[in-house]
Amino acid sequence: MTSSAGQWQRETRAGGAELSCGRHETLEGPLGAACEDPFSPAETMNWAGLYTVLSGVNRHSTAIGRIWLSVIFIFRIMVLVVAAESVWGDEKSAFTCNTQQPGCNSVCYDHFFPISHIRLWALQLILVTTPALLVAMHVAYQQHQEKKLLVLTGHADAKHMEEVKKHKMRIAGSLWWTYVCSVVFRLLFEAVFMYIFYMLYPGYQMMRLVKCEAYPCPNTVDCFISRPTEKTIFTVFMLVTSSICIILNMAELVYLVVRACARRSQHHTNPSSGKGSFYGHKHSSEYKQNEINQLLTEQDGSLKDMLRRNSGLQEKGDRCSAC
Amino acid sequence: MDWGALHTVLGGVNKHSTSIGKIWLTVLFIFRIMILVVAAEKVWGDEQDDFVCNTLQPGCRNVCYDHFFPISHIRLWALQLIFVSTPALLVAMHVAYRRHEKKRQFRKGDQKCEFKDIEEIRKQRFRIEGSLWWTYTSSIFFRLIFEAVFMYAFYFMYDGFRMPRLMKCNAWPCPNTVDCFVSRPTEKTVFTIFMIAVSSICILLNVAELCYLLTKFFLRRSKKAGNSKQQPNHENKEETKQNEMNELISDSCQNTVIGFSSS
Numbered sequence: 001m002t003s004s005a006g007q008w009q010r011e012t013r014a015g016g017a018e019l020s021c022g023r024h025e026t027l028e029g030p031l032g033a034a035c036e037d038p039f040s041p042a043e044t045m046n047w048a049g050l051y052t053v054l055s056g057v058n059r060h061s062t063a064i065g066r067i068w069l070s071v072i073f074i075f076r077i078m079v080l081v082v083a084a085e086s087v088w089g090d091e092k093s094a095f096t097c098n099t100q101q102p103g104c105n106s107v108c109y110d111h112f113f114p115i116s117h118i119r120l121w122a123l124q125l126i127l128v129t130t131p132a133l134l135v136a137m138h139v140a141y142q143q144h145q146e147k148k149l150l151v152l153t154g155h156a157d158a159k160h161m162e163e164v165k166k167h168k169m170r171i172a173g174s175l176w177w178t179y180v181c182s183v184v185f186r187l188l189f190e191a192v193f194m195y196i197f198y199m200l201y202p203g204y205q206m207m208r209l210v211k212c213e214a215y216p217c218p219n220t221v222d223c224f225i226s227r228p229t230e231k232t233i234f235t236v237f238m239l240v241t242s243s244i245c246i247i248l249n250m251a252e253l254v255y256l257v258v259r260a261c262a263r264r265s266q267h268h269t270n271p272s273s274g275k276g277s278f279y280g281h282k283h284s285s286e287y288k289q290n291e292i293n294q295l296l297t298e299q300d301g302s303l304k305d306m307l308r309r310n311s312g313l314q315e316k317g318d319r320c321s322a323c
Numbered sequence: 324m325d326w327g328a329l330h331t332v333l334g335g336v337n338k339h340s341t342s343i344g345k346i347w348l349t350v351l352f353i354f355r356i357m358i359l360v361v362a363a364e365k366v367w368g369d370e371q372d373d374f375v376c377n378t379l380q381p382g383c384r385n386v387c388y389d390h391f392f393p394i395s396h397i398r399l400w401a402l403q404l405i406f407v408s409t410p411a412l413l414v415a416m417h418v419a420y421r422r423h424e425k426k427r428q429f430r431k432g433d434q435k436c437e438f439k440d441i442e443e444i445r446k447q448r449f450r451i452e453g454s455l456w457w458t459y460t461s462s463i464f465f466r467l468i469f470e471a472v473f474m475y476a477f478y479f480m481y482d483g484f485r486m487p488r489l490m491k492c493n494a495w496p497c498p499n500t501v502d503c504f505v506s507r508p509t510e511k512t513v514f515t516i517f518m519i520a521v522s523s524i525c526i527l528l529n530v531a532e533l534c535y536l537l538t539k540f541f542l543r544r545s546k547k548a549g550n551s552k553q554q555p556n557h558e559n560k561e562e563t564k565q566n567e568m569n570e571l572i573s574d575s576c577q578n579t580v581i582g583f584s585s586s
Contacts, residue, residue, distance in 0.1 A: 049357065116507075126354070
């Protein structure tokens with residue numbers, strides 16, 4: 001009994017890693033993607049962790065979405081970590097006021113910098129990248145539904161299950177709405193933060209000298225900011241990349257809407273037959289089976305293609321009744 | 324052993340959580356732990372070095388700092404996050420125990436065991452019912468308690484959630500009541516409010532999850548009571564299966580497609 005208890009404890013401990021990096025089956029959510037190698041050195045929960053979580057979403061994004069993600073990671077997060085943080089590193093220690101009065105320095109710094117640029121950018125980047133997790137969650141949910149359906153129709157072999165995981169979801173139907181909401185939220189957060197920046201630091205320019213007269217400063221003292229020009233350059237750079245990201249998001253929104261309308265007009269020129277019957281009387285099992293067959297022929301998507309490829313089924317319609 | 328290791332350990336619990344539990348875990352890692360590591364630690368980084376008192380008296384600054392900040396915000400948050408995430412380990416342990424039992428049965432060659440090999444047992448996801456339900460519910464209950472206790476501790480220690488700019492101190496050896504100035508008070512207030520807000524969101528998510536689990540429990544119980552009166556027959560099973568398929572297809576109508584009919 002003791003040996004088995006000991007073995008169970010060993011399994012639990014090792015299995016902290018084992019459990020976490022499961023080979024992923026059911027609804028793991030976005031965090032499931034984070035575990036690539038359980039025995040790698042523990043990665044702190046920092047930007048690299050966020051990158052791991054978000055790179056999974058990349059697969060289900062549009063082309064513009066992927067460009068946007070690359071711009072975020074390379075031109076914003078990387079620049080923040082590699083360059084901007086060192087520029088702002090001594091922002092408080094090198095903030096000097098022309099007075100010996102203790103506390104005047106702190107108070108004037110707090111008055112002119114209620115929240116540092118670096119923290120604002122970090123918050124902005126985190127909030128702007130998280131709507132993508134909505135899409136990841138929706139995709140995980142749909143994959144779960146597909147697997148359930150596979151099990152019910154008796155095709156729950158390993159090959160099909162793997163393909164469900166690997167195939168790319170089409171952005172149509174409810175996923176389209178989730179995706180569009182995530183893009184809208186991104187745009188909103190970007191705009192809000194740009195506005196906050198403008199309110200807190202009018203003109204986006206860093207002054208060399210600021211005049212301060214808050215208590216306990218004895219009179220109006222001159223305070224000098226460290227590296228103002230370098231800070232201005234980086235502020236403008238981050239502002240420009242933020243604008244590029246806003247433009248990319250708007251382009252993605254337009255692309256999604258145009259694609260949806262194109263699909264809808266295609267659908268209207270080839271209307272599906274018997275759609276009215278979907279809302280018909282549903283008592284006999286044969287009628288139900290006909291309904292399913294009809295729905296199946298109306299849809300298109302990779303899972304159906306995959307199963308068709310594997311079993312050589314023929315089908316009539318190949319059109320998405322989406323959006 | 325740092326936040327990354329906690330992330331690795333808890334990522335495994337994710338698999339056996341409800342959907343609300345998964346959202347809670349995501350909020351915890353991205354909006355609390357990540358913000359703490361990436362932003363908040365830097366804001367509080369110079370809290371003692373830049374705590375300035377209007378006196379040259381040696382020791383006065385140290386004593387006043389200690390008087391006003393018995394435990395730093397950052398350490399309190401770190402403790403809170405650790406305490407709040409560890410009840411999930413109860414669930415992980417219970418799942419590991421169940422897996423161990425199944426493996427033992429499988430190795431003994433028990434007829435009841437329906438798995439093909441050890442790998443399948445390892446991959447299996449357990450439903451939250453029976454004793455696992457009780458473990459899971461207790462873990463959520465503990466999470467709620469810890470969150471509430473820490474929020475109260477914060478409020479009690481720092482008299483509200485605002486960081487004042489100036490504090491007056493007259494502890495010995497300060498010669499009289501001296502003015503002491505806190506570094507970056509506004510930024511600290513902003514982050515404190517942010518962390519409190521996310522903590523409240525986590526509390527709401529936990530309460531929602533608790534309600535969801537209780538509702539599921541009572542529904543299952545009433546279903547069982549209802550089913551025990553009926554006679555199960557072959558046709559009912561087929562029809563239920565068909566209904567479930569119909570639901571799945573209509574739910575995922577536009578995107579997921581299954582190419583077969585079951586006939």
